[in-house]
Amino acid sequence: MKPENPLLALAALAAGLLFLSPVIYSIWMSFQTVDAYYAGRLDFTLSNYQLAIGQYNFTRYLLNSVLVSGAVTVIGLGVAICAAFAFARFEFRGNNLLFGAVVATLMIPSHITLIPNYLTLAKAGLLDTYAGLILPAIANGFAAFFLRQYIRGIPRALDEAAYMDGASPLVVLWRVIIPLSKPAILSMGLYIFISEWNNYIWPLVAVGREDLYTLQIGLARLYRVNPGEDVINWPLVMAASTITILPVLLGFVFVERHLVRGMMMGAVK
């Protein structure tokens, strides 16, 4: 195989930048003043960010997104690991049927649940609460399905040894299974976090109160209501958009490999 050609590398870099140019340009635009932008001048400012996190409350949305995605990830992983453990390590009546019910959720389009879940949470008084945002997202069988496959790959002898020492199933799960499944759990966690971070339709129907908006809802609304006096204030919108993208963008640099693996896991669906 030929060594890397620096010219080729440069061309590849350029192609990558071109591909991402709309996003890169939008980030650059977020540092322009609106007047300069429309006049075609150059001008550096942080005022759009000040406006977004000040007047337009994006700190709050950021916090909401972190809270909701974080909770969905932690709770979702928790229930998924337990269920995966049960299905991977125990023989019990209804085993196959129940696991089938979990796997089937991978095929069920979420939109059929939209109106009924709205009504269920309305009845429970949970719309416009964090719980209302978090709970329906837990009902996802994907993580359990994947972790079960992974746990099955762990030699049973390790469990047996622990049971011999008098450990309870909970201890086996905690001391043996979870430590050995760490890479899978990490990738799955990232996958869940990002999916929830980018979730749009459910927060759109479940949340009416502005102080519970997630970033996605806040951004869509900021763009829609057009805070410019007569022309749309694109630099402000782009600042908000950058705030929305940034956490995933930064995380991406560090965890790309895990992410890619998480995505590839998706391929076994």
Next chain:
Amino acid sequence: MLRRLTPYLFALPLLGFIAVFTYLPIAQSINLSFREWDFLSPTKPFVGLDNYRLLFENRAFWNSLYVTLLFAVISVPLRLVLALLIAQRLLRETVISRVMRGAIFLPSVTSTVAIGVVFSWVFSTDYGMMNGILAGLGVGKVTWLQDPTIALWVLIFVNTWKQLGYDVIIYIAGLQAIPPELYDAAAVDGGAKRHVFRRVTVPLVMPTTYFLLMISVIEAFQVFTIVDVMTQGGPAGATDMLVNMLYRVGFNLFDIGLGSALAVILFVFLIALAFLKSRIIGRKVHYEA
């Protein structure tokens, strides 16, 4: 006794969530699809198949179905072909291909709303990037998102741009699983590059292709966010995909019966697709073994 209960206790939390937020809603949707309700009336009278009849008589439904099919028929092959071609070139573990993979993959994990907003600017009539480029080339302004004949193409473009990276990654995994000996054998046979691609790569990567085909078709039937942000189904219904119609009927017009009927139809269709997917993929995997 406790010992026998253990697995149930471990599985219970997840099963509980799934029962309440996935299975119960399916039953509720089916029930509501036979009723008439607008969120306000205290009663939900039973109307039989009326909602289904109204849906099939509704021009907007056929329009949505047409738009969604068109979207799927154009965007799915486009994605697969592009992804395979790109994946082929990014197979080797070099710095270049790592960087390129990263760049292509990035949009697929980025917020769809943010991408929708950024591309709304790219394709905006007066100050957008596209019209800026066109102006540089001496071409007049195009009203990308206001023209019913163009808007859907813009959405297809944006969706392809966003999802391509996922397809590429999956293809790379699929291609890397092909034993190198097969290439060598084909090369020894004196096959030209194109020949090898057609005779070796494409057939052997078929299971991955089927997989991607199915999930991207299913995805196409669930597109909502990008539509809601960029066009809200307009102009004149030109991008009114099925889920967008579902949202509009349910949460703007509050025809809960009609919306539920639409949800049930979408559900049946997607479940059928999913079964098809598992059968086809199951068979392919079987062939391989």
Next chain:
Amino acid sequence: MIAKFKATTAATLLALLGHTAMASAEVTVEFWHSFGGSSGEALAQIIESFEAANPDIKIDAQEIGNYEDIVTKLQAAIPAQRAPDAVIMEVTRYGLFADRGVLKDLTAYVDADPLKDDLYDYAREVGIYEGKNYIVPFNSSTPVLYFNKAIFTEAGLPLDTPLKTYDDLLSAAQQITAKLGESGITGIAAPGQFARWGLIMDNDSDLIDSVSGDILIDAPGTVEAYEFMASLVHEHKVASPDGVTKENNGRDAFLAGKVGMMINSTGNYGSAASSLGDNLAVLPMPCNKVCSVPIGGAGIGILTTSEKEVQDAAYKFISYAASPESNALWFAATGYMPINKKTPQEQVAVTALAEQPGIDVAINQLGFARGRPRPPVVTWMRASEYDLWQAMALGQRDVSEVLSEFAESTRAEAERLKK
């Protein structure tokens, strides 16, 4: 140290969860409205002076969006039991909510309120549905024709160009687009839904008969009116499709000085005057076949779900918002018409009438203004009309075909709603 940390964490969490209930004796009225920008500021001023006069009542005002957004959000809020206590409701869209028992019958409140004798008849009428009073008028309007003098002059149109008929509008718009199109200026803003309704009434027709309640969407006069309006966009290209896909874009472009004419509610007077200054001119609505304009705007209603104490407080506010002093302030700031007979005597109003040319155009056409019926189906009809208008205006579908289908489905929906 740790205890302190725990306490701080707990406090932060509580604040985050938004459940920090303040113990206090005052009544809070959650109020949904649709006013942003300068109108929003005027409303805030009214609320502020109300709260100063009633220290035990707090108005928690929330800007929800436009009238359509409010209707949508209110309907979604009902099963969720998160409706507000008071809400701005557009005058043709509240029938559904009155009919379904969502809005409280305010007749007893109004009858006991001296305000009732001060309201103009036209204004009081907008609140009545099936003989009962459900909303109290707050902002009343009729559509007017705005134009930009600078653009007219530049396009070679005299400022007294007749703008009475459809043909007058079209030829003026064509001249502007022909002369100034190169510099990005278009002749007329694509009419919004309120303006569309007005132009249909000008053509001696209607969407729904104000007496019998018959659906007139497919009446010849209505079809002709839609054909004219749609032709402005797709055939003559004197109105930008931007204002079709997003209704506010047309208005925003007019305010930015990029459009020659705009038919819109008089409630835009305030922002138009501040954007265009001396270049703003206001004319009465055209009279293509007859002179007839719809009365629009909104009133404030109270929700049946609120507690009695809150309802009483809400009514106090509603009554205050319609008082001469509030109404005069509102009129001067926004251009919405006076609804209180004593408003014109208020100093603010006197000044506005003297110094703001054109602010009285809407008032002067009240002679041929008409209230519109508000049966439950109107909410559905108006929500559905937007997409169909897009299809017609962008030349996607034949106008008469769209309207006959739309008329049929509206009649069917009206039947369904009666059950």
